[in-house]
Amino acid sequence: MSSSVKLEDEKAPVKREAGLKLFFKRLALIRESPVGMVGAALILFWVVMAVLAPVLPLYDPNAIMAPFQKIGAAAPDGGTFWLGTDHKGRDILSRIIWGAQKVLIWATFATFVAYVVGMLMGVLAGYKGGWADEIVSFIANIFLSFPFIILCIIIVATLGASGWTVVVAVTFASAPQIMRIVRGLVLDLKTRDYIFAAQTRGETPWYIMLVELLPNARGPLIVDACLRLGYTVVAIATLGFLGLGLPPPDPDWGLMLKEAVPLGAFAGHTMYLPAAALASLILGFNLLADGLREISLRD
Amino acid sequence: MIVLAGKRLLAMLLIMLVVSFILFSLFESDKMAVAGKVLGAYSSLEQRELWLTQNGYDAPFLERYLQWVGGALHGDFGNSLQYKVPVSELLADRLKNTGILTLVFFLIMIPLSLTLGVLAGMKEGSWLDRVISVVAVLTTSIPEFVTATFLTGVFVYSWHLLPGTSSMTGGFSWKELILPVMVLVIYDFGYVTRMTRASMAEVMTSQYIRTAVLKGLPYKRVIMRHALRNALIAPFTVIVLQLNWLLSGLVVVEVFFAYKGFGYLLVDAALFGDIYVIEACVLVAVFVAVFSQFISDIGYTLLNPRIRFS
Numbered sequence: 001m002s003s004s005v006k007l008e009d010e011k012a013p014v015k016r017e018a019g020l021k022l023f024f025k026r027l028a029l030i031r032e033s034p035v036g037m038v039g040a041a042l043i044l045f046w047v048v049m050a051v052l053a054p055v056l057p058l059y060d061p062n063a064i065m066a067p068f069q070k071i072g073a074a075a076p077d078g079g080t081f082w083l084g085t086d087h088k089g090r091d092i093l094s095r096i097i098w099g100a101q102k103v104l105i106w107a108t109f110a111t112f113v114a115y116v117v118g119m120l121m122g123v124l125a126g127y128k129g130g131w132a133d134e135i136v137s138f139i140a141n142i143f144l145s146f147p148f149i150i151l152c153i154i155i156v157a158t159l160g161a162s163g164w165t166v167v168v169a170v171t172f173a174s175a176p177q178i179m180r181i182v183r184g185l186v187l188d189l190k191t192r193d194y195i196f197a198a199q200t201r202g203e204t205p206w207y208i209m210l211v212e213l214l215p216n217a218r219g220p221l222i223v224d225a226c227l228r229l230g231y232t233v234v235a236i237a238t239l240g241f242l243g244l245g246l247p248p249p250d251p252d253w254g255l256m257l258k259e260a261v262p263l264g265a266f267a268g269h270t271m272y273l274p275a276a277a278l279a280s281l282i283l284g285f286n287l288l289a290d291g292l293r294e295i296s297l298r299d
Numbered sequence: 300m301i302v303l304a305g306k307r308l309l310a311m312l313l314i315m316l317v318v319s320f321i322l323f324s325l326f327e328s329d330k331m332a333v334a335g336k337v338l339g340a341y342s343s344l345e346q347r348e349l350w351l352t353q354n355g356y357d358a359p360f361l362e363r364y365l366q367w368v369g370g371a372l373h374g375d376f377g378n379s380l381q382y383k384v385p386v387s388e389l390l391a392d393r394l395k396n397t398g399i400l401t402l403v404f405f406l407i408m409i410p411l412s413l414t415l416g417v418l419a420g421m422k423e424g425s426w427l428d429r430v431i432s433v434v435a436v437l438t439t440s441i442p443e444f445v446t447a448t449f450l451t452g453v454f455v456y457s458w459h460l461l462p463g464t465s466s467m468t469g470g471f472s473w474k475e476l477i478l479p480v481m482v483l484v485i486y487d488f489g490y491v492t493r494m495t496r497a498s499m500a501e502v503m504t505s506q507y508i509r510t511a512v513l514k515g516l517p518y519k520r521v522i523m524r525h526a527l528r529n530a531l532i533a534p535f536t537v538i539v540l541q542l543n544w545l546l547s548g549l550v551v552v553e554v555f556f557a558y559k560g561f562g563y564l565l566v567d568a569a570l571f572g573d574i575y576v577i578e579a580c581v582l583v584a585v586f587v588a589v590f591s592q593f594i595s596d597i598g599y600t601l602l603n604p605r606i607r608f609s
Contacts, residue, residue, distance in 0.1 A: 147544070147547045241551070242566050254444075261451060264448075272452060
């Protein structure tokens, strides 16, 4: 027994490097899909903006200066409002970039939590089968019978509006869908020889589920994760627009739109700019997912 | 067939029961919080306790739940805290408005997306197919309130053609219905179009279509008589299942245009903390979602004799 463990230890680093290399090779394949490239570029743009937000020479996103300044107007302190200011006199460029950071961080975190929960549920239901499957599937069906936004509204109405509530809402709404996908994949994978080999070796069920099954289900999950990140961005922005999202005054794209639309008659840029930002980011996720799917169907 | 329908109906009832229990536990398990919501944040402890006793809140939780379910089945959801009228009256009025919006939406979306989907699927890879597919992806990826923002900007603020809100305060108005319906159609038609296209494209490559073409039937007849019948089964399911998806969209669109429908009522109630209205609205929404799932399952089996769920 001890010798076999040693053998695995020796081989492990080599195998992992190959796995990583393979992953990057797959990632590089995105170059072959123009649609995917456009999507990746859009997302990359916003990610770079979000990362650079603290170092860029921006005004404080919550600082109240001159209201309703046009695009490129001169600021009182000698600077420029590159994208103008909103109804309260806050710099729109700064609010959009800080808003990008906020929506990307919360969306990634919420999607990640939803994935952890959904994958555990799915692998449990698929591998164990029987009662575990019945129970997990029934729970998933309950939450799938709620329309997405309505589930979010109930959760926000009970827990109050905050970033953490958004994470809970997205988890409840997305995890059942992830569970269904993973369950389907696991049902297929668990008949493979390497699973029988692991069972014969005497591995514990959790080892088989987490180490043998999940990593092999990753292909379709990457496409889904990309789409789901887009949905989560939409969900966060929609909740913000309904007044149930991340609380003000910190910039939130949905809330910016909600506040700007009634005033759009005399300050169109205050509503078009956040709308365009949101549309471009979501389009990015959708196009990247399309590109990834196209490539994964090819091999 | 009847066995299948019975099984699905039973599952539907079970789901509704669990959902109603979750809702009731979420909003009414804490009695004091309920009394606080009803009487206001500044009511005294004695007032709250008196109110709870008067309204039968001293009964055990399960008994209260059963009473509440019984009331809900009769359409009695209590009184709205915000509007001080029975929830059922409020809901009936709002559901009627949402019904009108949904009906007009379906009357436009279904013919449009079926036509586009069939046109695209007839000749896979043609320029028409590519244009339709790209447009369908683009419009579906942009969320409703972003589309609504751009449309409002163009039609309301720039061209002054349409009203920017659809509250229908001056009676029913077609003009106020145009923008909400337009937003819903733009957001939703893409999905049905893509499903129809996929279904049509698959049928077009099947053996019996090739046979029909090879035996010299006119192309029009092959499409109308042979292809469409099978190609339209899948979109039927998608359109019915669309209802669940549509409900989320309706909420956003109604709030955006201040359209006095069911979604507006729900968000309004959530912001105010009007628990009885939230409960009623969510029950109705989940019922619609579950029921449409049921209809789509049964309809799919009826339409497609090759499929029989065991």
